Amino acid sequence: MLPLLKRGEVLCSIQRMSVAPIAITGMGCICAAGRNLPDSMEAILRGERNPAPPVRFASNHPVRYPVFEAAEFEAPPDLLRTSAFGLHAVREAVADAGLDRKTMGALRVGVCVGTTVGTVLSEETFCRGYLAGLIPDMTPIRRILRGNPADVIAREFGLSGPRQTVVTACASGTDAVGIAGSWIRAGLCDAAIAGGADELGRITYIGFISLMITDDSPCKPFDKHRKGLNLGEGAAMLVLASERVLRRSGMRARSFLLGYGSAGDAYHQTAPQPDGAGLRSAISEAMATSGVSSTSVAFVNAHGTGTPDNDRVESRVLHDMLPGIPFLSTKGYTGHTLGAAGAIEAVFTAACLEIGKIPANAGFETPDPDIANTPVREVTTVQGTVALSESLAFGGNNSVVVLGKA
């Protein structure tokens, strides 16, 4: 039974009604922490993390920035690594939901996937050949054009519902989950596969270094000495279903998607608004649509990239809006997986709610006097029935989902 918002407990000025909960019946994940969700959860609760300079690609940059690669994962040659990550996570999520192809074929199942690189015509070997006046092989470009992650998943499973690839930078995965929930409520589909996927490559690696927001040591979200993010890669997918489908199919709910909110900063291309107004609006909308009060919130899985700006703004907003509620960033275990981050953190959030405990915020040692609150420093038992997962992104996108215990 979900605790409802009591009279007078309105958390925000957003005038939206609560929406129907959407069941999360299956979850899958691949990232540097593990090749599936149970392994990843065990690793992060053990406090394991293994950032290291990239091994899948080379760079002549003099500094070797650590990253979180998904070890020993090889994509088939005809498939984008991003889409291969997505498919890997979907297979786990679908199996976890107890769905088979026949059952999925009888339903109208949508696919909504967030990514940053999965639809970008960015291929270095091809461009080098083009710039050199050669006739570069078109295979990599064709692979991209055939590799839209939502299309790949829909084709692989023969799904007939709506498809959408969301490209709101680092908020993509969170947005994809929230949008898929809206599709189901609106009757566009009976169920949906939603999440995010992103591979790490040289172009992204060099790009973030050029912005001078990467840390040359393991990242330290919310720490006084934080210097930036470490990049990561992977995917996470959730199977979402309407109540009707849940009853009919025999699936069980592991968790619920209760609310979603998003808002723009309208401030800067790459920096968050200093007062966090956009994030405040997103949290307000997510809480209002979930219909739950802040007293029910067990914890917040923060975006927590480890960049000075992000962590300062985000912690200030959490301090103001959800004071005293435990929060953490899991990017110390996975790196920043960009378009996949919101989805990976959503499945971690749901899995933590199930077991009632959250991992330590890896990398945090020294409190920052500019930050009024501190993240959890050890594995912590949490009370409460709901949790928030937040994403902030280039372009000033802020997105939040509220997940509830089954």
Place this chain on the structure above:
Amino acid sequence: MSGMDRIVIEGVGGVGGFGCGVSDLTRALTGSACSPGTLAVSTESGTVPIPAFRADVSRLEEFLPVRTLRRIDLFSRLGLLGSYLALADANLPDEERTRLGIIIASGYGATGMTYAFLKSLIDDGDICASPTCFASSVHNSAAAHISIQLGAKGPNLTVSDYHMSVPSALATARIWLAEERVQRVLFGAIDELSDLIGYIRYRTRGAPPAAPMTPLRTEMETSIPGEGAAFLLLAREGAARGGYCTLDASTTGSLPFPGLPFPEPGLLVLGADGCRASGRRYAAVAQNARVACYTPLYGSMPAGPAFDLAAAALILKGGRVFPTPGGAFLDFPATVPAGGDPVGADRIACITLAGNEAYGLTTLGRLNSL
């Protein structure tokens, strides 16, 4: 989606090969000549000019100071100009802009900046790669510029599903309005013709013909690449102050033919863009329908279906069909009404096909009164 207010297209803005704004689009649709320009493509045998519908964004200076535009690339300029034109067309007061939701659909995103970043990395080395180009290469860069310039702090989304981007994103725009997340959504589709896109197009489909596009002549490849931005200001009926027509439905999916679930419309606007492979699929869908196709006015691009919607909105407002450029061809199994013919019913459906099975279908309705 039952029980929701109707959605109204309050304003239209567009820039493309036809010109800039509703008046240029109307002029082109009415039958004015609309000739493509050229795009210089670097090939192994030197630079080759290919026909292409280019967009002129100089009118953006009517809306923003030149100084503001200095560091804004073509992709985002296209989006900004489309946005301002749609808002001006709808006469939306400035104070209402802060509450807008923004949804952008793009097939390929900011490919000019993507290529520029790669070039900086290749030419100058990993240590000197351009941060400005990298930051501007993300797909949601145009949406960010639009929200910053308009001060729009509502939800903000960018979708990239290649040729299905427009119908896919429109479905989400309808949901935002139905959920009352926002009263209005500024919806836009943007694609730019960068060096990279021009070269890929040249390699995959060869040089476009110099002859006009004839998408209803399905045995020939006649597509000419285009670039531009088409924007629609969408409003819940209760909030709308007038407008062109209603946006009744937008769906995507994959179905074998026959069996597309579109209602019997007065007119079916085809997104056929002169590509021979998809031309046959369009012919199969259009069997015995009344059809029109306006892609020869703006060219072939993933953002094209948004221009189709803009044309359909103008038709529904005026009540008369615009002529299909190039007219009918004998082997095309549908009726192609002449310019000036009545729409014939209260609805227009716009259809986009991609690949072997994907479809996007958007239905617009006549706006009787508000």
